[in-house]
Amino acid sequence: MSKPATIFIDGRKIDAFEGEKLLWVALRNGIYIPNLCAIRGKEHPSGSCRLCYVQVEGCSEPVTSCTLSVTDSLSVQTRSPQVDRLVKSAFELLLSHHRLGCRDCAKRKSCELLKIAKERGLKMKLTRLALLDQEAEVDDSAETFVFDRSRCVLCGRCVWICREVIKVGALGFSRRGIKRVVTTFQDVSLAQSGCIECGLCVEACPSGALYFKEGKKPAAAGQCSCRGG
Amino acid sequence: MPSIHVKRGVFLPLLEGEEELIRKSVSGVLQEYEAAQENLIPILLQVQEMLGYLPGPAMEQIAAALKIPAVDVYGLATFYNQFRLHPPGKHQLKVCMGTACYMVGGRIALECFERRLGIKEGETTPGREFSLERVACVGCCTMAPVVVVDEQVEGKVTPTRVDGILLSFEKPAAPGAEAAGQKGEDAS
Ligand code: SF4
Ligand code: SF4
Ligand code: FES
Ligand code: FES
Numbered sequence: 001m002s003k004p005a006t007i008f009i010d011g012r013k014i015d016a017f018e019g020e021k022l023l024w025v026a027l028r029n030g031i032y033i034p035n036l037c038a039i040r041g042k043e044h045p046s047g048s049c050r051l052c053y054v055q056v057e058g059c060s061e062p063v064t065s066c067t068l069s070v071t072d073s074l075s076v077q078t079r080s081p082q083v084d085r086l087v088k089s090a091f092e093l094l095l096s097h098h099r100l101g102c103r104d105c106a107k108r109k110s111c112e113l114l115k116i117a118k119e120r121g122l123k124m125k126l127t128r129l130a131l132l133d134q135e136a137e138v139d140d141s142a143e144t145f146v147f148d149r150s151r152c153v154l155c156g157r158c159v160w161i162c163r164e165v166i167k168v169g170a171l172g173f174s175r176r177g178i179k180r181v182v183t184t185f186q187d188v189s190l191a192q193s194g195c196i197e198c199g200l201c202v203e204a205c206p207s208g209a210l211y212f213k214e215g216k217k218p219a220a221a222g223q224c225s226c227r228g229g
Numbered sequence: 230m231p232s233i234h235v236k237r238g239v240f241l242p243l244l245e246g247e248e249e250l251i252r253k254s255v256s257g258v259l260q261e262y263e264a265a266q267e268n269l270i271p272i273l274l275q276v277q278e279m280l281g282y283l284p285g286p287a288m289e290q291i292a293a294a295l296k297i298p299a300v301d302v303y304g305l306a307t308f309y310n311q312f313r314l315h316p317p318g319k320h321q322l323k324v325c326m327g328t329a330c331y332m333v334g335g336r337i338a339l340e341c342f343e344r345r346l347g348i349k350e351g352e353t354t355p356g357r358e359f360s361l362e363r364v365a366c367v368g369c370c371t372m373a374p375v376v377v378v379d380e381q382v383e384g385k386v387t388p389t390r391v392d393g394i395l396l397s398f399e400k401p402a403a404p405g406a407e408a409a410g411q412k413g414e415d416a417s
Contacts, residue, residue, distance in 0.1 A: 169298025174307040185299040186240060186285050193300075 023065040038066035050090035055080040099150035105208040112206035141191035144216040152209035158201035318360030327366025341391040
């Protein structure tokens, strides 16, 4: 059991444990910090979405809270002009390869991009960047759900669930840089991939990339543990 | 508008007897290494050296031995340019994308080949006749844009030249046939 620590988030005194990642402490205490790629229980956070910045007292640059280990009397601010700028840019980068069209998106009620935008007053449109026109196929081969890559934000939650929780390992990342995608072995369709259609990846997906087909949402939802507490 | 094309991988069928060869080669390589994830790259490199590329069954066999999902092996093989996922063709076309070549139309040459052969860079035509790759500077920038055809360096590769290069393979390769093929059309 690790040592207790007392920390301050936006001036609020909070009890935590040393070594915990700040993001989870904040979320647990009802303080929202935007995040997409953080996965509870994942030993090495990928730190790839760059949305979870906070300003640490005594540090000149903001740091990502999903990788920041708590130490006693740590003091952070969730907002600062620097943090806001970084988050704004990271968010626009995400949108630049995300096919918008919230009106017809199956996830519009639970979409975390919309949540982040609302929370931080960010625009759901591109102002400085051009849209990457992705020629992505929609995979509707699975019986219960659809994978629309053009809305994938590469958070990796589905990959982690499929591998670490369900132990199927149908999904993974492939290629790199601008071509990075979530895919299956040799890009086969989900139906051919060994996927057992447990649906947990669909529940874990923060965007409209994975969604259940009409009327196919399983009744017993919410066993997914990646977001935890 | 910038665009990226990440199309579904199209993989050629194996040749007769190839599966057996793959299994044997991979088993051989696997015996030399401890079945640990950190050996994945050396294993893949060695398998590729033996087979010329990384066929699907090889990646699956390796994944099973290392007890990791096959998609992880695929992810790694697609991450590094070093790895080939398609068999080398009988004729290998390497289009230079070094700075000099890129600036004077290397991209155009590559696209011409892609269109003419009906494949994308990194792929191989169905009969395994041609494989198409991009390479970095091959050291003869003055001849840019450069294409290495098998071991032969071709300079100033304009779209007409692309046609010429491909035409030269249509007849039983006689030296000088390319030039003839290229001019033949206007002459007739
Ligand atoms: S439905 Fe389950 S098995 Fe299929 S890809 Fe998603 S997590 Fe993996
Ligand atoms: S499909 Fe969804 S869960 Fe998977 S990486 Fe993309 S956005 Fe994340
Ligand atoms: S949640 Fe921290 S970088 Fe994505
Ligand atoms: S850049 Fe093509 S040969 Fe140097």
